[in-house]
Amino acid sequence: MNAQVLKPEEYFIREEPYYQPVGDEIAIFEAAYAQRLPVLLKGPTGCGKTRFMEHMAWRLGKPLITVSCHDDLTASDLVGRFLVRGGETVWVDGPLTRAVRAGAICYLDEVVEARKDTTVVIHPLADDRRVLPIEKLGEMVEAGPDFCLAISYNPGYQSVLKDLKQSTRQRFVALEFDYPEPELEARIVQRETGIDPELAARLVKFAGMTRNLKGSGLEEGASTRLLVHAARLITSGVAPVAACRAAIAEALTDDPEMLAAVNELSSSLF
Amino acid sequence: MPAAALTPAEITARLDRCLDVEFTFLRTEEPAAIIGGLPPEQQRYILDWVERVAATNVQLAYRFITRAIAALDRLDREVVEAWALHAMDTYDQKGLHAALAVIEDVEAFVHLVHARTAGVVLADSLGVLTHFAHGLAGRPLELAEGESPWTDTETIFLPPLLARLPRREDNFLLYKALVARLWAQTRFGTFRHPLSQAAAASGEPAAFLARFHVLESLRLAGCIRRELPGLARDMERLRRALGEPPLPADWQALAAELGRPGTGVERVLELAARPLAPPPPGFLDGTLDVAAVEACMQARVERERAQLRTVLRDVAEELTRGDDRAPADLRFGTRREPDPGQPDGERITLTLDAEPVPVPEVVHRLTTSIVQDLGEIPDDYLVPAGDGEYDPSLLQDQEPDPDDVWKGTYHEEGAFLYDEWDHRRQHYRKNWCAVREKDVPPVHDDFAERTLARYSGFIKHLRKTFEAMRDEDRVLRRQVHGDEVDIDALVEALADARDGREMSDRLFTRVHRSERNIAVCFMVDMSGSTQGWINDAERESLLLLAETLETLGDRYAIYGFSGMARKKCEIFRIKTFDEPYSDEVRARISGITPQDYTRMGFAIRHLTRVLGEVEARTRILVAISDGKPDDYDRYYRGEYGIEDTRRALVEARRAGIHPYCITIDREARDYLPHMYGPAAFTVIDNVRQLPLKVSDIYRRLTT
Ligand SMILES: Nc1ncnc2c1ncn2[C@@H]1O[C@H](COP(=O)(O)OP(=O)(O)O)[C@@H](O)[C@H]1O
Ligand SMILES: [Mg+2]
Numbered sequence: 019m020n021a022q023v024l025k026p027e028e029y030f031i032r033e034e035p036y037y038q039p040v041g042d043e044i045a046i047f048e049a050a051y052a053q054r055l056p057v058l059l060k061g062p063t064g065c066g067k068t069r070f071m072e073h074m075a076w077r078l079g080k081p082l083i084t085v086s087c088h089d090d091l092t093a094s095d096l097v098g099r100f101l102v103r104g105g106e107t108v109w110v111d112g113p114l115t116r117a118v119r120a121g122a123i124c125y126l127d128e129v130v131e132a133r134k135d136t137t138v139v140i141h142p143l144a145d146d147r148r149v150l151p152i153e154k155l156g157e158m159v160e161a162g163p164d165f166c167l168a169i170s171y172n173p174g175y176q177s178v179l180k181d182l183k184q185s186t187r188q189r190f191v192a193l194e195f196d197y198p199e200p201e202l203e204a205r206i207v208q209r210e211t212g213i214d215p216e217l218a219a220r221l222v223k224f225a226g227m228t229r230n231l232k233g234s235g236l237e238e239g240a241s242t243r244l245l246v247h248a249a250r251l252i253t254s255g256v257a258p259v260a261a262c263r264a265a266i267a268e269a270l271t272d273d274p275e276m277l278a279a280v281n282e283l284s285s286s287l288f
Numbered sequence: 289m290p291a292a293a294l295t296p297a298e299i300t301a302r303l304d305r306c307l308d309v310e311f312t313f314l315r316t317e318e319p320a321a322i323i324g325g326l327p328p329e330q331q332r333y334i335l336d337w338v339e340r341v342a343a344t345n346v347q348l349a350y351r352f353i354t355r356a357i358a359a360l361d362r363l364d365r366e367v368v369e370a371w372a373l374h375a376m377d378t379y380d381q382k383g384l385h386a387a388l389a390v391i392e393d394v395e396a397f398v399h400l401v402h403a404r405t406a407g408v409v410l411a412d413s414l415g416v417l418t419h420f421a422h423g424l425a426g427r428p429l430e431l432a433e434g435e436s437p438w439t440d441t442e443t444i445f446l447p448p449l450l451a452r453l454p455r456r457e458d459n460f461l462l463y464k465a466l467v468a469r470l471w472a473q474t475r476f477g478t479f480r481h482p483l484s485q486a487a488a489a490s491g492e493p494a495a496f497l498a499r500f501h502v503l504e505s506l507r508l509a510g511c512i513r514r515e516l517p518g519l520a521r522d523m524e525r526l527r528r529a530l531g532e533p534p535l536p537a538d539w540q541a542l543a544a545e546l547g548r549p550g551t552g553v554e555r556v557l558e559l560a561a562r563p564l565a566p567p568p569p570g571f572l573d574g575t576l577d578v579a580a581v582e583a584c585m586q587a588r589v590e591r592e593r594a595q596l597r598t599v600l601r602d603v604a605e606e607l608t609r610g611d612d613r614a615p616a617d618l619r620f621g622t623r624r625e626p627d628p629g630q631p632d633g634e635r636i637t638l639t640l641d642a643e644p645v646p647v648p649e650v651v652h653r654l655t656t657s658i659v660q661d662l663g664e665i666p667d668d669y670l671v672p673a674g675d676g677e678y679d680p681s682l683l684q685d686q687e688p689d690p691d692d693v694w695k696g697t698y699h700e701e702g703a704f705l706y707d708e709w710d711h712r713r714q715h716y717r718k719n720w721c722a723v724r725e726k727d728v729p730p731v732h733d734d735f736a737e738r739t740l741a742r743y744s745g746f747i748k749h750l751r752k753t754f755e756a757m758r759d760e761d762r763v764l765r766r767q768v769h770g771d772e773v774d775i776d777a778l779v780e781a782l783a784d785a786r787d788g789r790e791m792s793d794r795l796f797t798r799v800h801r802s803e804r805n806i807a808v809c810f811m812v813d814m815s816g817s818t819q820g821w822i823n824d825a826e827r828e829s830l831l832l833l834a835e836t837l838e839t840l841g842d843r844y845a846i847y848g849f850s851g852m853a854r855k856k857c858e859i860f861r862i863k864t865f866d867e868p869y870s871d872e873v874r875a876r877i878s879g880i881t882p883q884d885y886t887r888m889g890f891a892i893r894h895l896t897r898v899l900g901e902v903e904a905r906t907r908i909l910v911a912i913s914d915g916k917p918d919d920y921d922r923y924y925r926g927e928y929g930i931e932d933t934r935r936a937l938v939e940a941r942r943a944g945i946h947p948y949c950i951t952i953d954r955e956a957r958d959y960l961p962h963m964y965g966p967a968a969f970t971v972i973d974n975v976r977q978l979p980l981k982v983s984d985i986y987r988r989l990t991t
Contacts, residue, residue: 092799094771102795105782107773154772200629223629227423234422259518279419282464286519 029081029122037066037073038206040198047074050191056144056167058187061195064241066206067170070195071125080164081122083113087132093139096126097152109155114139118150121164129169130182137186143167144189200226203242211249217258220287221245224262227283228270235276240266258288293328294335296320302335306342307350314346319353326357333365337372343712344376345384351391359394371397373715380717407451408459417446421467425629426475427657431467437574439470440584441479441661452571453529465523465572468516472508473574476631477553479585480663483578490561497576502566503546503556505573506539510547511631523572532570539567550633589661593669594678596654601672603647607640620645620670636665706893708854711931721890723857728848730875739828740835743979750836750983762800770796806990807843807865807904809895813913814848814860815886822914822952823882825978829912830862830877834869836983842990843904846873849891850883853920857890858883865902885919888929892936896943907945908989912982915953915960915971930963937964948989952978 050057051074059067068084075082085096098112117124126132126140142149148161169190171182197203203225204218213221222245229239244266251261262284267277294302303309303316303323323331334356342349352372359368371394379387390397410417410433421444422428434445444467450459473479483500487493513520535543546556569575604615620640627635636659637644638651658665705719740747764770766777774797785791810833812826830846837844848860862880863873892911899907917929924932940947949969951960960971970985972978 092771099769099771100773100796102773102778102781102793105785105791107778200627226425226629230425230428231419231423234428235419275415276419278416279423282416282420283423284518285522286464286468286516288518 029075029083030079031072031076031082034076035069035072036209037069038198038202038209040066040195040202043070043193043195044074044077046191046193048078051078051166054148054163054166055191056169056189058182058190058192059168059170059195060173060192061170062172062197062238062241064243065195065197066242067195068125068127071123071168075123078123078166080166081117081120082125083117083122084125084127085113086127087129087136089131089133091132091136093133093135096136097139097150098154100154114143115150115152115159118143118159118161118165121162123166123168126167126169128172129186130171137183140167140169140186141189144186197225197229197239197242203245206242207245207249210246211253213249213253217252218249220258221248221262224266224284224287227287228266228280231276231280235273235279236270238270240270244269259285262288291328291332294324294331296324299323299331299335303338303353306339307346308342312346314350319350322354322357330360334360337369340713340715341372341376343710344379345387347384348375348379348387348391351388355391355394363394363398367398367401370401373713374400376713376715377718380720403449403451406454406456406459407449408456408463410446410448410450410463413460413463417463417467420464421471424468424471424475426471426660429467429471429474437466437470437571438577439473439574440577440580441474442584442588444470453526458526458529461522461526462572465519465526466574468512468519469508469523469572470574472511472515473504474660476508476511477660477663478504478508479581480553480661481557482582484582486557486560487578496560497578499562499564499566500556500560501573501576502569503542503559503564504553505569506543507546507551507553507556509543510549510551513547514549526572527570530571533567536567585661588657592654592658592661594673596651596658596665596669597671597673598678599648599651599654600670601674603645603651604672607645615672618672620672622665622670632659632663638665638670704894704897706857706890708889709932709935711928711935720854721851721857721887722855723859723890723894725859725861728860728862728876728879730872731879732871732875733878735827735878736831736871736874739831743828743832746980747832747835750832751839753987754836754839754983764798764800766792766794767796767798768793770798772797804840804842804990805905806908807899807902807906808837808845808908808910808986808990809865809899810844810846811891811895811909811911812846812848812862812880813886813911814850814880814883815914815918816850816882816884817886817914817916817918819882821975823880825952825975826912827877827880828979829982830880831874832979833982833986834863834873834877836986838869843902845898846877847891847895847898848880848883849888850885851887851890851919852884854887856884857887859891859894865898885924886913886917886929887919887924888913888917889932889936892933892940892947896936896940896945899945900943906990909940909945909947910986910989911947911949912978913949913951915951917963930959934963934965946989948985950978950982950985 047057047070059070061067071082071084085091094112096112096114098110098115100107101110102108111119114124114126116122129136129140139150142151143161144167148165150159150161151157152159171187173182198206200219200222204215204222207213207221208215208218225240225242225245228236232239247269248258248261248265251265252258256264259281263277263281267280267284270280271277300316300320303320307314307316309316323334326334334353337356338349338353341352352375356368356372359371371390374397375387375390378390410431414431418431421431427442429439430443432443432445433448435447436445437447438445446463446466450462452462453459483497484493487496487500490496509520509523512523542559545551546559600620601615604618607618608615618640620638621642622636623639623642623644624634624636626633629635636655638647638655639645655665658669703722703724706721706723707716707718708720709715710717765774767774774795777792777795781791781795810830812830813822818826834844834846843865844863845865846862848862849858850860851857860880862876863869867873888911892909895909899909917933918925919929937947937949947968949964950972951964951969952972952975953960960969968989970981972981
């Protein structure tokens with residue numbers, strides 16, 4: 019499948035996306051943006067990176083183009099390709115090119131998942147040249163002051179194949195994301211779902227238990243995203259233990275023993 | 289057609305054979321006569337099982353005959369079979385005497401079966417309970433079997449079977465409650481003050497400890513009610529189901545006081561010094577072994593102090609790199625912040641010059657454990673260690689040395705236990721092989737250089753062949769979407785359009801990458817029988833393989849295997865999956881030396897597990913051996929070893945692994961197809977060909 023081609027001008031975010039700052043990430047991002055430096059968001063899945071980008075785009079008043087990278091995503095999916103229309107070939111910009119031309123923020127989510135050839139187009143954009151080479155057109159598109167490139171990366175993957183190369187990572191200002199402290203995380207879950215504060219705190223405690231299991235049976239603990247999911251189920255009437263099972267445990271593992279253990283943990287809490 | 293009854297002579301002959309009467313002088317006339325009186329189908333059934341038991345022990349089988357016939361009158365065959373297998377397992381674990389006791393007492397076994405249908409066996413729940421324990425906050429606790437429930441603060445000991453309540457679910461809950469209850473001792477500071485001293489000071493240590501145990505249980509019940517309210521409800525119900533009386537009225541107030549948030553163990557120590565008459569502890573309170581706890585804590589406290597100071601030195605070195613401060617100049621400190629999630633209501637974080645410092649995970653683990661034991665991080669823990677201040681052995685978590693196995697202190701800690709298939713029993717022997725991973729001592733000599741020079745032409749050829757197999761880009765034509773316009777397709781389509789026909793939309797070319805997503809594990813025979821040519825050929829083959837696999841980019845690991853009886857099964861790490869190919873790996877290949885015997889089953893099982901942990905679309909296990917399973921336990925030689933190896937290969941296959949065997953057997957025995965049947969295999973009859981062939985085999989296997 020090709021990446022969907024989106025019109026960046028439609029991607030203004032009009033309402034403030036709720037984002038709970040955890041450290042000085044907002045100030046650093048703003049400084050990097052002002053200095054035209056690309057930004058790398060490091061951190062496990064579901065800890066607020068996407069939400070942060072939406073929030074920053076709103077703050078800076080720029081359109082946001084997000085591309086979720088997957089293992090079939092090629093450089094052409096980002097840059098653009100020829101299409102045939104009415105018997106003629108027409109060039110159509112890809113999302114990255116559109117973002118450069120429109121002066122938007124382009125967010126490449128989980129960039130290591132993409133094919134290796136994509137780094138070739140990212141590199142010249144990410145250093146002080148700030149240009150996008152479009153080989154098939156023989157063009158170089160120069161980025162204006164508004165354009166910003168941000169990528170995300172989860173260093174928790176154990177596979178060597180999913181490591182971000184030094185030559186790539188050294189071009190970016192890095193912001194580290196992690197699960198927020200318990201009180202903050204409970205506040206986020208509550209804000210997002212309107213769940214009872216006591217239950218939000220218990221959900222966060224449960225998340226902590228699954229995070230204790232990281233590396234001894236689980237690849238990852240429950241993310242904030244999964245807590246939000248479980249809280250949503252609870253607010254629509256599902257019992258907490260069942261919600262934890264459906265929204266969290268089953269999302270974390272297929273191993274029957276681990277599933278049983280995680281359920282024992284949640285039934286101890288609620 | 290029903291089978292005909294066996295003649296008395298036939299029965300006697302079968303019994304004589306399996307019971308070895310020539311040597312054992314067991315008398316078979318009487319049992320043969322009894323069997324003779326049974327219906328034909330039952331005759332065969334009994335004889336079959338007598339033979340299976342006899343494969344384990346002849347005496348056991350002999351007693352089994354008469355007991356089994358009597359038991360069959362009353363019991364289902366399944367129960368009788370379970371009983372026979374239980375007797376054989378008992379023999380494996382505890383010897384003939386205990387096994388005979390099982391055979392003699394069918395009733396006890398039947399009782400056990402009932403216990404088991406409602407009861408829960410620890411061994412079956414260990415996986416779930418261990419994960420459960422690891423999920424609880426603080427220092428992770430391990431679980432092990434023990435006579436009564438207690439903890440030494442690192443391991444929770446639990447009885448092997450719980451059948452106190454009529455329902456299975458509730459017996460499982462008892463285990464879970466015990467785990468949480470004993471975890472609470474370590475988490476909420478039960479042992480923060482030296483108990484043996486307080487007990488001695490009281491002048492009546494035993495009575496003091498009895499009071500302490502009951503009072504402390506009340507305090508911990510309060511902690512569990514706050515921390516794990518769901519479980520606290522279950523525990524209340526379990527107490528009632530166990531028939532334990534409610535707390536006496538005069539103790540209710542004490543329970544309420546001790547259960548309040550913020551109550552520390554200090555208050556319990558105070559109360560325990562008073563002449564109170566405590567009610568008996570409940571089952572879920574477990575038992576206390578103060579001496580064991582204090583020994584365990586003392587060792588840990590010392591070790592963790594050394595570990596923390598040593599890691600802090602590394603952290604200090606890291607932080608001062610590139611500036612003019614010396615690591616010793618850095619002043620670490622701690623900061624306390626309120627945190628209702630922590631047992632003491634605050635969390636302690638490490639600071640540097642009063643600012644929080646990012647620390648590696650291991651520091652976090654250590655400080656958590658230290659705070660758990662001491663309630664704080666004492667100042668002297670925060671001074672980075674000097675060079676060589678600590679003996680490195682102190683810095684390691686106390687893991688028994690695999691080599692101690694044979695130094696009179698046999699232990700199974702740190703070993704992987706695997707079942708082994710006993711073909712005569714038609715059943716697994718449980719946890720039969722104790723497997724350990726060891727390192728091959730690297731030998732830095734000119735082996736690699738010599739071999740690479742010798743095969744340089746061949747390696748060039750290999751590289752070329754394997755390069756062609758790398759992730760290839762293939763251009764797909766006539767695609768609906770793609771990177772480039774497919775000119776031929778476009779021309780046709782335009783022509784079609786001009787002629788009024790429908791225009792195809794398949795006008796693009798697209799580059800398709802076929803990514804090899806393969807993980808392969810090589811399992812190399814390091815038995816004594818490989819001494820000489822075979823060993824040389826193996827080492828050369830591995831070197832060439834590694835060179836070519838590097839070209840190819842597949843993930844690979846190399847392990848050697850050898851064993852000396854079932855308790856010394858060894859897996860030698862030569863290259864693990866995570867490790868890059870390096871001089872060190874080459875030196876280890878050079879260092880491969882023949883060891884003991886060729887027990888193959890455990891190696892296949894262990895590497896199946898290793899492969900299972902690697903993320904890959906295709907997983908391959910390639911065994912290279914000289915073809916003859918064999919061990920010092922003589923029974924492994926011959927059919928037993930062949931059947932066990934075959935079985936292990938079947939298991940690997942079921943686990944989604946593709947096993948492949950390369951065997952060097954000059955005599956090309958006829959058992960090979962049977963043994964390697966579940967895998968594909970190749971026989972190489974000239975050892976010297978091995979290095980030239982292995983890569984080729986691998987190429988065929990993966991294209
Ligand atoms: N700091 C935060 N502020 C607000 N919401 C958050 C925050 N962190 C996580 N979330 C919640 O978690 C969900 C998943 O976060 P997301 O940004 O999609 O994660 P990521 O992009 O890191 O995988 C969000 O939809 C939001 O509900
Ligand atoms: Mg995301």
